[in-house]
Amino acid sequence: MALLEMRGIRKRFGGVEALKGVDFAVEAGEIHALVGENGAGKSTLMKILSGALAPDGGEVWLSGRRLRLGSVQEARRQGIVMVYQELNLAPNLSVAENLSLGRLPLFVDRKRLYTRARILLEELDLGFTPEVPVGVLEVGQQTLVAVAQALSQEARILVFDEATAALSAREAERLFQLVKELRNRGLGIVWISHRLEEVFHLADRVTVLRDGQRVATLPLSGLKPEALVELMVGKREAGRLDLPSPKAHPPLHLEVRGGGLEPLAFDLRPGEILGLAGVVGSGRSAVVEILFGLEGEGRVNGEPLRSPLEAIRRGVFLVPADRKAQGLILGLSARANISLPVLRELSFGGVVSASREAALARQWFQALGIRPQDPERPAGTFSGGNQQKLVLAKALATRPRLLLLAEPTRGVDVAARQEIYALLATWAREGVAQIVSSGDTEELLLLCHRIFVFRKGRVVAEFHPPYCSEEVVAHVVGTAQA
Amino acid sequence: GAVVGLSLSTLNNPFFVALRDGALQAAQKAGIQLVVLDAQDRVDKQVADIEDLIQRRVRVLLVNPTDSAAVVPAIQRANQAGIPVITVDRAASGGKVAYHIASDNVAGGRMAAEFICNLLKGRGKVVELEGIPGTSAARDRGQGFNAYLKEKCPGVTVVARQTANFDRAQGLSVMENILQAQRDIDAVFAHNDEMALGALQAIKASGRKIPVVGFDATPDAVKAVEACEMAATVAQQPAEMGRFAVEKAVELIRGAKAPAQTQFIPVPLKLVTNPRCNW
Amino acid sequence: MLWARLRPEFLARYGLVWALGILVLVLSLLSPYFLTPSNLLNILRQVSINAILALGMTVVILKGGIDLSVGSLLALAGAMAAGLAIAGLSPVLAMGLGIGVAIALGVLQGLLVAYAGLPPFIVTLAGLTAFRGLTLVYTDGRPITGLPEPFLFLGNGTVLGMPVPVMAMLLFLLLTHFLLRYTAWGRYLYAIGGNEEAARLSGVPVAPIKVFAYAYSGLAAGLAALVLTGRLNSAQPTAGTGFELDAIAAAVVGGTSLAGGRGTAWGTFLGALIIGVLNNGMNLLNVSAFYQLIAKGVVIVLALLVDRLVRRR
Amino acid sequence: MLWARLRPEFLARYGLVWALGILVLVLSLLSPYFLTPSNLLNILRQVSINAILALGMTVVILKGGIDLSVGSLLALAGAMAAGLAIAGLSPVLAMGLGIGVAIALGVLQGLLVAYAGLPPFIVTLAGLTAFRGLTLVYTDGRPITGLPEPFLFLGNGTVLGMPVPVMAMLLFLLLTHFLLRYTAWGRYLYAIGGNEEAARLSGVPVAPIKVFAYAYSGLAAGLAALVLTGRLNSAQPTAGTGFELDAIAAAVVGGTSLAGGRGTAWGTFLGALIIGVLNNGMNLLNVSAFYQLIAKGVVIVLALLVDRLVRRR
Numbered sequence A: 001m002a003l004l005e006m007r008g009i010r011k012r013f014g015g016v017e018a019l020k021g022v023d024f025a026v027e028a029g030e031i032h033a034l035v036g037e038n039g040a041g042k043s044t045l046m047k048i049l050s051g052a053l054a055p056d057g058g059e060v061w062l063s064g065r066r067l068r069l070g071s072v073q074e075a076r077r078q079g080i081v082m083v084y085q086e087l088n089l090a091p092n093l094s095v096a097e098n099l100s101l102g103r104l105p106l107f108v109d110r111k112r113l114y115t116r117a118r119i120l121l122e123e124l125d126l127g128f129t130p131e132v133p134v135g136v137l138e139v140g141q142q143t144l145v146a147v148a149q150a151l152s153q154e155a156r157i158l159v160f161d162e163a164t165a166a167l168s169a170r171e172a173e174r175l176f177q178l179v180k181e182l183r184n185r186g187l188g189i190v191w192i193s194h195r196l197e198e199v200f201h202l203a204d205r206v207t208v209l210r211d212g213q214r215v216a217t218l219p220l221s222g223l224k225p226e227a228l229v230e231l232m233v234g235k236r237e238a239g240r241l242d243l244p245s246p247k248a249h250p251p252l253h254l255e256v257r258g259g260g261l262e263p264l265a266f267d268l269r270p271g272e273i274l275g276l277a278g279v280v281g282s283g284r285s286a287v288v289e290i291l292f293g294l295e296g297e298g299r300v301n302g303e304p305l306r307s308p309l310e311a312i313r314r315g316v317f318l319v320p321a322d323r324k325a326q327g328l329i330l331g332l333s334a335r336a337n338i339s340l341p342v343l344r345e346l347s348f349g350g351v352v353s354a355s356r357e358a359a360l361a362r363q364w365f366q367a368l369g370i371r372p373q374d375p376e377r378p379a380g381t382f383s384g385g386n387q388q389k390l391v392l393a394k395a396l397a398t399r400p401r402l403l404l405l406a407e408p409t410r411g412v413d414v415a416a417r418q419e420i421y422a423l424l425a426t427w428a429r430e431g432v433a434q435i436v437s438s439g440d441t442e443e444l445l446l447l448c449h450r451i452f453v454f455r456k457g458r459v460v461a462e463f464h465p466p467y468c469s470e471e472v473v474a475h476v477v478g479t480a481q482a
Numbered sequence B: 001g002a003v004v005g006l007s008l009s010t011l012n013n014p015f016f017v018a019l020r021d022g023a024l025q026a027a028q029k030a031g032i033q034l035v036v037l038d039a040q041d042r043v044d045k046q047v048a049d050i051e052d053l054i055q056r057r058v059r060v061l062l063v064n065p066t067d068s069a070a071v072v073p074a075i076q077r078a079n080q081a082g083i084p085v086i087t088v089d090r091a092a093s094g095g096k097v098a099y100h101i102a103s104d105n106v107a108g109g110r111m112a113a114e115f116i117c118n119l120l121k122g123r124g125k126v127v128e129l130e131g132i133p134g135t136s137a138a139r140d141r142g143q144g145f146n147a148y149l150k151e152k153c154p155g156v157t158v159v160a161r162q163t164a165n166f167d168r169a170q171g172l173s174v175m176e177n178i179l180q181a182q183r184d185i186d187a188v189f190a191h192n193d194e195m196a197l198g199a200l201q202a203i204k205a206s207g208r209k210i211p212v213v214g215f216d217a218t219p220d221a222v223k224a225v226e227a228c229e230m231a232a233t234v235a236q237q238p239a240e241m242g243r244f245a246v247e248k249a250v251e252l253i254r255g256a257k258a259p260a261q262t263q264f265i266p267v268p269l270k271l272v273t274n275p276r277c278n279w
Numbered sequence C, D: 001m002l003w004a005r006l007r008p009e010f011l012a013r014y015g016l017v018w019a020l021g022i023l024v025l026v027l028s029l030l031s032p033y034f035l036t037p038s039n040l041l042n043i044l045r046q047v048s049i050n051a052i053l054a055l056g057m058t059v060v061i062l063k064g065g066i067d068l069s070v071g072s073l074l075a076l077a078g079a080m081a082a083g084l085a086i087a088g089l090s091p092v093l094a095m096g097l098g099i100g101v102a103i104a105l106g107v108l109q110g111l112l113v114a115y116a117g118l119p120p121f122i123v124t125l126a127g128l129t130a131f132r133g134l135t136l137v138y139t140d141g142r143p144i145t146g147l148p149e150p151f152l153f154l155g156n157g158t159v160l161g162m163p164v165p166v167m168a169m170l171l172f173l174l175l176t177h178f179l180l181r182y183t184a185w186g187r188y189l190y191a192i193g194g195n196e197e198a199a200r201l202s203g204v205p206v207a208p209i210k211v212f213a214y215a216y217s218g219l220a221a222g223l224a225a226l227v228l229t230g231r232l233n234s235a236q237p238t239a240g241t242g243f244e245l246d247a248i249a250a251a252v253v254g255g256t257s258l259a260g261g262r263g264t265a266w267g268t269f270l271g272a273l274i275i276g277v278l279n280n281g282m283n284l285l286n287v288s289a290f291y292q293l294i295a296k297g298v299v300i301v302l303a304l305l306v307d308r309l310v311r312r313r
């Protein structure tokens, strides 16, 4: 008998049938990968398991006992613990308090709370103190807090929804080890990810969802990656990425100061894609924020970038890492989100042209394959990967001359990721300079003409093609000497 | 010169503005300093105001209580500090008070009822617009008015009794609503002139002609009576009250002995009407 | 066209229409005076001032703020307009200056919120207090009467059988609806209220738009001031006391979220209507003052529960 | 120990301490009556009721709500306690029942917010209206006087030279501080105000805690009712009118964010003190009533600007 069995799970959101009777089972002591395109229903299925959502039909059995559904507290009592894709932390509370949220004893012994949190953070080798409010951490660090919160609980089933999407290789590797240990102790683990290498590296079995239905459950040993991709998205030509060479035109001269970084100045040619590598907290994310006028002092060709508005006027735009807090206005429609930065251009005398706005949204929905194809839905009702595409659409719609991207493919599925890479390449061909900050070194290697590796606020290495991936990774995780 | 404190229930009302002005004039004439505080109709703020005046060491305390009972502890505190107290317009229900200077709201209500009764020759339907529920002015004026009708004039009945919170804008809209529901209205009594003037506005707009009786005799209301728009208003003489209060305070400062029992100093009340109008 | 809009989804979305419908039905049954043309016009006229203020308030709340100063601004604008007119200025100019003062003080508050970063609640609470003080100083606590003809027309005139206050309200409703629905600035208001940080990163000029919101609320207060001054045939130093809560109530009953980012002009109008109908109905039924208060509280909660139920289905 | 806490960071974080300090300094220079022991005690006594209400309000605001009903709840609780005591119940039992009624009505409002999902603003605005009505019905619009000794003691007695209202306020301050800082429910209030969805997904019992917040505000209203009833030597049917805005103002001046999730008990106490000192100072200085309003608005904005400046450094 399986440890966990979900049977015939159905869920509708208004007109969208997100789950059409899904069966899913996890054994004790296995890592079970759950994969599928953006919007396939993975998060929804797991939210039903964790009690965050109530299903419209179906049942869940844990060790042969039927679970009462729709209550987070009940699921927790039964040992079901989840790291959500859209991070759910209280930004105003400290790391320690977030680690114990929902489990605080009636009278809180603050000293004990912080000591235990410090021990936990040290055990997990996380480099921040338990006193800081979670809201000031970057997305990758917040992910780590959420992971630590989950790991510190007594669980029978642990669910990770895109836990590595905002992590770099080093943190991810550490997490893999922990997860394997937990598996060996007999926990059932569900692993949702769009990074297939990771799935093959980690998981024992895989279940593929497509359009709210289960298409297969297979052992991973002996399975070919292409076969898995085909199960997920159907047969499709894998487009080869054809990265154009940067143009010779006069380069952009960029200067970066403040934000806890060593001052930095460099040239970027039109059409050049620069990658920023480094672990979470290495300072690479500060670079793009400074260049967008959010902190510190940034300059492009000597002109200051003191606020986002000023940056946008000088042709700079940022795809922020935290799509929920910084990228989208979840209550507004997808259309309104995409058009927001270019609203002035879509207006005559302050009146927005509805037809041009709708056309713009339709264009980007098609270009990025955003689903469901309904730009009028509130942005918050799209799946995680599709929300990420909305953020990209919004940025691309501004036609910047310098595009800053922080974790641009966070949570985007395999096929769509290729589309996005191809799109960025096209933009490079049209002369848009780009800076990509990403924890995914493979992505940088594929996409960039040049890579800076950051450690502790400093560039410790710079790579030009041709370069080999092991060397870059070694610099990122800090095993190579600077 | 000597400092005298005056704690007013509110200045958001021409009546009390007139009272203040009367007091200020008298103070100027007598060459004393008058500290005026406005409790904004809040019992608790008045207590705090009086406490602050005691801290300020005023020689005499003039109080226009927001509420008769609520002001007592504050008055007792003034007694302890040896500061003589004079109440104005509204009495205090305890504490040691040297003089009470006022006109009688219950009597005013009766006066209005009597006027309306005579006007309607003992038969008719009236509307009563009440003040802020729970305030003593609303209570007393309503009590006098209704008691008179019940005892002396049973033919006149109150067909609608609604609050307009002493406010002109509410007097207008409440009266508009009542006019929708009541075909026959022979007279209106409002607990103050603000509401009366609001009601008058509504009546004018409806094209009807209904005698309205107000209370306080504010300049606007007196003008309306002179123009035969309003039938009458019960005149208190707020400026006189202020003047009397300061004059009594000056006497006390100059060494007069405070009476052992509270001495009531009535300020005449009169009905302002216009005999040339044809109601 | 209109009919097509009354599909089930529409009705479900506007659960408040149901609540209002039930209220109207009950009142029609209870009072023969309620459902008469003259009373309906009467309700609209009474609602006009609160509706105008509530529409301005909606704009501020949408961007994630609040404006407690509207009642005092109304009093000040009315007193200024009346005072200047009495002093011999041309009435129309005096009115314009009254509105101008309200807008200017709205801008001042907006600057304190947008650029000094002070909390809207406190800035406008300080405004509520200080502007009332200014009004009392300006009027010396006395009403200003004897206003020239144009004031009376604004308050009590009719155009083609429609009372001018109602006309003013409907025009302001349309203006606000247009602003919120069809203009870039309207959209920015929603964006800022929904997620200020994301709006800023999208290049929305956050601070100027915040200032605009308070200025618009000031405009509403000025407009309402002229209507009220006209209706009362005088400017009252105490006019507008407590109006801020009524205006916020209309907006929130009408579906505006105090957290910002959600709400419509029509919803607010509906909210103001529900409150106005309730007040009118209780007057018609001659409910006694004490029980009116209880009934009012209970009915408003019931209206929102109906709204919830209808929308949940 | 205490001294160590007065490090620059501490002072910078509590910019309001500076604002209060400047205010006290200015008033001491302007008025010889201000900085006397008896006046300082006097200020504390005057502040006590608003501070108690503001502490309850802080708890509600922290979780992302608001409670407009406190003034009316206060009136009702005071009237019930006084009425029952006059009717012959033991005074202490009557007081307990008065507080109990306030808590029960707080719970009722909490249920409507937490389980029916209605907006706090409207639920408690309906409460403000309806509870006032209940009070007026219960008292028939008349004050209740002739209260037995224990009431007077609560309002005007002293214990070891300290007025009982001040004592009550300080105890309630400590209780609230303890609740917010050292109990799970306190921290959960912050979590809910910061990110309600996250709190729910972490297993925080969101709905019960929301109900608790309104109950706590009810408790504060009940406590304040007893103090006020004692201080006034009577229960007034109109007591507490407008107190909700004062309580919110104290909380917000004290650094509580109306968006929820940010604020402290001490900050609120400080906010209440600033407002109280301001009122007292202007009375001592004989600022005329109309100008007091203007000054009050201006000073509050200035205090917040000082706070901003100090904290920005």
Ligand SMILES: Nc1ncnc2c1ncn2[C@@H]1O[C@H](COP(=O)(O)OP(=O)(O)OP(=O)(O)O)[C@@H](O)[C@H]1O
Pocket: A013, A014, A016, A017, A018, A036, A037, A038, A039, A040, A041, A042, A043, A044, A045, A085, A371, A372, A380, A381, A382, A383, A384, A385, A386, A411, A413
């Ligand atoms: N709250 C919601 N309201 C409406 N529709 C929703 C909501 N949440 C999810 N959906 C829809 O349900 C479908 C499944 O979404 P889900 O988040 O489960 O996808 P996913 O497989 O996790 O995708 P991704 O890989 O992008 O995270 C999508 O079509 C999505 O738009």
Ligand SMILES: Nc1ncnc2c1ncn2[C@@H]1O[C@H](COP(=O)(O)OP(=O)(O)OP(=O)(O)O)[C@@H](O)[C@H]1O
Pocket: A099, A100, A103, A104, A105, A107, A108, A109, A110, A112, A113, A116, A117, A152
């Ligand atoms: N008295 C306390 N004060 C503060 N935090 C506490 C206290 N007791 C436990 N915690 C924190 O609350 C969380 C949940 O505690 P829980 O009792 O479930 O953990 P536990 O592993 O069973 O600990 P223990 O072995 O001490 O019982 C933990 O993160 C812990 O750090």
Ligand SMILES: [Mg+2]
Pocket: A042, A043, A044, A085, A161, A383, A384, A385
């Ligand atoms: Mg997902």
Ligand SMILES: [Mg+2]
Pocket: none
């Ligand atoms: Mg334990």
